[in-house]
Structure formats: C-alpha cells, structure tokens
Amino acid sequence: MINNLITxxxxxxxxxxxxxxxxxxxxxxxxxxxxxxxxxxxxxxxxIIFTEWMGRGPQIIEDQITYPLVSNLQGIPRIKNIxxxxxxxxxxxxxxxxxxxxxYWARTRVLERLNYAQRLLPQGIxxxxxxxxxxxxxxxxxxxxxPGHDLGELRALQDWYIRFGLQTxxxxxxxxxxxxxxxxxxxxxxxxxxxxxxxxxxDVADRVKANNNDVGGRKFEQSxxxxxxxxxxYIKDIGEIENIPLKTVNxxxxxxxxxxxVQMGGDLRLGIVEENGEGEKVGGIVIMRYGExxxxxxxxxxxxxxxxxxxxxxxxxxHVAYDRSGLIDETIDTxxxxxxxxxxVVIIVLFIFLLHARSALIVAITIPMSLLIAxxxxxxxxxxxxxxxxxxxALAVGDLVDAGIVMVENALRSIGxxxxxxxxx
Numbered sequence: 001m002i003n004n005l006i007t008x009x010x011x012x013x014x015x016x017x018x019x020x021x022x023x024x025x026x027x028x029x030x031x032x033x034x035x036x037x038x039x040x041x042x043x044x045x046x047x048i049i050f051t052e053w054m055g056r057g058p059q060i061i062e063d064q065i066t067y068p069l070v071s072n073l074q075g076i077p078r079i080k081n082i083x084x085x086x087x088x089x090x091x092x093x094x095x096x097x098x099x100x101x102x103x104y105w106a107r108t109r110v111l112e113r114l115n116y117a118q119r120l121l122p123q124g125i126x127x128x129x130x131x132x133x134x135x136x137x138x139x140x141x142x143x144x145x146x147p148g149h150d151l152g153e154l155r156a157l158q159d160w161y162i163r164f165g166l167q168t169x170x171x172x173x174x175x176x177x178x179x180x181x182x183x184x185x186x187x188x189x190x191x192x193x194x195x196x197x198x199x200x201x202x203d204v205a206d207r208v209k210a211n212n213n214d215v216g217g218r219k220f221e222q223s224x225x226x227x228x229x230x231x232x233x234y235i236k237d238i239g240e241i242e243n244i245p246l247k248t249v250n251x252x253x254x255x256x257x258x259x260x261x262v263q264m265g266g267d268l269r270l271g272i273v274e275e276n277g278e279g280e281k282v283g284g285i286v287i288m289r290y291g292e293x294x295x296x297x298x299x300x301x302x303x304x305x306x307x308x309x310x311x312x313x314x315x316x317x318x319h320v321a322y323d324r325s326g327l328i329d330e331t332i333d334t335x336x337x338x339x340x341x342x343x344x345v346v347i348i349v350l351f352i353f354l355l356h357a358r359s360a361l362i363v364a365i366t367i368p369m370s371l372l373i374a375x376x377x378x379x380x381x382x383x384x385x386x387x388x389x390x391x392x393x394a395l396a397v398g399d400l401v402d403a404g405i406v407m408v409e410n411a412l413r414s415i416g417x418x419x420x421x422x423x424x425x
Contacts, residue, residue: 027372030379035293038327040386048130049093062086072117131174133287141322143283154282155180165308171297173289179273180282181266193259211244298325331387338394363404
C-alpha cells in the first residue's frame with residue numbers, strides 16, 4: 001500500500017502540491033485561532049451554586065439550604081457527582097458534569113432546577129450561579145497605586161467604576177474585587193436611650209429602610225403643561241439618617257440621632273491584602289470566560305485599562321501584580337526556538353553527510369508541515385496551545401526528523417546503486 005501511495009504521489013505531483021498548499025493555509029488558520037494559554041486546564045466540568053444567609057451557623061445552612069439544593073439537583077442528566085460545603089453564613093454546591101458536556105448547557109439545566117428548589121429555601125434566600133470560568137481563569141491581577149488615598153474610597157472606586165468597565169471586555173467572565181473596606185453607613189444604637197423612649201430596635205431598622213427609597217407618582221397637568229410627580233428619598237449623607245423621625249413624645253419628634261450615633265465605616269472583613277510589605281492594597285482579579293483565548297483576552301484587558309485609567313482621579317494608577325501573558329509568550333518562544341534549531345541542524349547534517357541540498361530541503365519542509373497538521377488536529381479536538389501540548393509537539397518533531405533523515409539517506413543510496421554502471425565479471 002505504501003509503495004502504491006508513493007508511486008501515485010510521484011505521478012501526480014501537482015495534486016500533491018495543491019493538497020500540501022491547502023494544508024498549509026488551513027494550518028496557519030488553525031494556528032491563529034487555537035486558544036493559547038500557559039498551562040493546560042485540567043479542572044472538572046462544574047457549575048458552582050453559591051447561597052448566602054449571613055448570621056446562620058453551618059448546621060442550619062446545611063439543613064435548610066445545602067440539603068434541599070443537593071436533593072433537587074440529583075435528577076439533572078449527565079451529572080457525574082455533586083459536592084457541597086456548608087460554612088458560617090454561606091453554602092457552596094459543586095455540580096460536576098461529564099467532561100464532554102457543554103458548560104453553558106450544564107448551566108441552563110442547573111438554573112432550571114434552581115427555579116423549583118428555591119421554593120424550598122427560607123424566604124428571601126436566592127441561590128446564584130458562580131462565574132462561567134475555571135480554576136485557571138485568573139489571568140490578570142492588578143492593584144491600585146494611590147498614595148495618600150483612603151482604602152474605603154479606593155474600594156468604592158474599584159467596585160463601582162473599574163470593575164464595571166473591565167467586565168465589558170469580551171472574554172471576561174468576572175472581575176473580583178479584593179482589599180480595602182466596603183463603605184457603609186453604620187447606626188450604633190444606644191440601648192439605654194431606646195429603653196428610655198420605649199422604641200424597639202426593629203423599629204429603628206424599619207424606619208431607616210423606609211426612609212431610603214424613591215417613590216413614583218403620576219402625571220399632573222396644569223395650564224397645558226405636564227408635570228411628573230415623584231418622591232426623592234434616597235439617603236445621600238449621614239445627616240439625612242440622623243434626622244429620620246422614629247416616634248413622637250409630647251409632640252416632640254424623636255430622631256435617630258437622639259438614640260444612636262451614625263457614622264461612615266467599613267464592613268467586617270476576614271483579612272487584608274498587602275503587596276511586597278508596602279501596606280494594604282485595593283485591586284481586582286480578572287477571570288477569563290471558559291474556553292476563551294487567554295492571550296487575546298489579556299490584550300483586550302490591557303487596552304480597556306488604558307481607557308479606564310483616563311477616568312480615574314489624579315494620582316491613582318494601575319499596577320500589574322500578575323500577568324499570565326508573559327508565561328504564554330515564553331512558552332511560544334520556546335517552541336519557535338526548538339523548531340528553528342531543528343531545521344538548521346537537519347539541513348547542516350544532511351548537507352555535510354550527503355552533500356545533497358535538495359535532500360536537506362525535503363526533510364526541512366516536513367518540520368513546519370507537521371507542525372501545521374498538529375495544530376489542525378489540536379483545533380479539531382479542542383486542545384489549547386499550552387506548555388504541555390507545545391512541548392509534546394516539539395518532541396514529536398524530533399522523532400519525525402530522525403525518520404526523515406533515515407528515509408532520505410536510504411532513498412539516495414538506492415538511487416545511487418541503480419545508477420552505478422554494471423560491472424561485468
């Protein structure tokens with residue numbers, strides 16, 4: 001069969017060249033469109049369900065949230081396993097699917113079951129799906145370099161401006177904030193004053209909630225003019241909270257400031273973020289969407305950061321803490337160097353030992369052609385270009401070169417023996 005294939009190829013050289021050209025064009029297309037990353041993603045095909053119920057213990061979270069969710073998620077098709085973790089105030093459920101299941105199909109099936117399971121949960125509790133990324137989706141970390149600025153202001157800037165800007169980048173699943181203080185209005189109630197005025201604690205909380213709201217009215221027409229009536233009630237500063245009335249005692253209103261102290265503070269936190277021992281920092285983690293090209297996503301994030309940075313207050317700049325594109329570039333450069341070195345060594349070896357330039361060129365051409373065919377197959381099977389796959393390609397090219405050298409040397413020797421003049425005995 002091999003002899004017939006070789007004979008057919010020699011007799012139909014134009015067809016073989018056209019076929020090789022088509023492979024080359026398709027191979028270059030595969031090289032440009034194959035996702036590039038530094039390390040292979042070996043994480044499981046999973047969907048994460050996060051539920052928050054602050055102030056409750058792990059046992060209550062397990063009984064009233066985790067167990068109902070796990071029980072109602074069992075019937076989803078193509079599930080491999082379900083894992084769960086209950087902790088103080090939070091519940092995590094990990095739904096593991098088969099490896100060949102599309103991640104967005106899996107998320108849709110889980111969301112369908114959550115619509116039913118939510119009825120079994122305590123009132124006001126809403127489970128949410130985690131981001132459509134993996135454990136290796138953390139491709140870019142940054143911190144805000146802002147000497148002299150308050151950590152609460154930086155965290156608010158990160159949460160309400162920078163994060164929303166970077167989430168619009170194509171291929172970004174989520175931008176997670178870290179560090180600093182999440183600013184909040186804090187009402188510190190004096191229990192002795194509450195007891196003196198006879199005001200329950202829940203009345204204070206209800207009054208503050210009721211006075212932090214906009215209400216809509218209707219259209220009012222007068223003198224051929226239309227006016228939209230609405231009530232503006234959102235709290236804008238501490239003074240508005242302090243002046244909220246709670247009750248009336250002898251025709252004198254009792255306000256929040258009479259029974260409590262109102263201040264601007266930070267939410268409770270479990271740790272801090274420090275960079276190089278230079279103090280606390282505020283920043284974010286850019287998480288890549290599942291199946292995206294890491295190198296392209298990082299490039300788009302860099303371009304977006306330039307636009308976002310133009311709108312930051314004076315003195316605040318971005319500082320890159322982690323950028324995976326450097327490792328990706330080094331991985332690609334390693335493969336390029338290996339391929340170029342192999343081509344040069346093959347040409348030199350064949351020319352020195354065989355003294356035949358065309359033979360050296362034939363073997364050298366097989367190296368880039370085999371790489372292009374490898375990238376075509378990688379694209380078909382959904383394999384990313386990472387340090388493992390590219391290393392395997394480089395090693396396979398070495399074996400291919402050895403076989404090519406042996407075949408060319410045998411072909412030249414056979415041709416030489418056939419062209420030798422017959423020696424009469």
